Amino acid sequence: MSAASDGCAPVASAVLAALVARGETVAAAESLTGGLVAAGLTAVPGASRAVRGAVTAYATDVKAAVLGVDEELLGGRGAVDGDVAGQMARGVRRLLGADWGLATTGVAGPDVQDGKPVGTVFVAAAGPGGRTRVRELSLDGDRSRIRSESVRAVLELLLNELTENAGAKDTEHNGGNGCLQP
Structure with a gap:
């Protein structure tokens, strides 16, 4: 299915x-x-007017070397952490010269990572003026569902920041209408 x-x-x-x-x-x-x-994002026609790019920092050392995530933080807490997500978002914003940076880090499964259970995810949005919002998710489902829900959640987090809609319905835990689902 296409995005x-x-x-x-x-x-x-x-x-x-x-x-x-x-x-x-x-x-x-x-x-x-x-x-x-x-x-x-890039599946939407006209995305080039606002999308600067992306970094897939799957390996922990890439998070530090490319995005500038603090190595001591990564060593002490692991990659699945809210502060790591915030630093990733700020790092990609700086690296690619964007007004807003988004980040996703978590455990899609099938195994526990850094002592965190499958479905533990952190999403972040960093914007102008040093503003950074981080949200922890606790998601159910298989690997595909966890990944798609993470996409939805980070996009909704940014949309809320852009529209200052802090009272939006919170459907982060255990589902909602996931992205990239058949």
């Missing part, structure tokens, strides 16, 4: 419309989603 026809298309379109209206750009740093955030 354009899945459940993320409406939120990706809304994110891009808000960014274009504001004259702002976005970049993504992805771990467990492995490029799915970038794929969801």
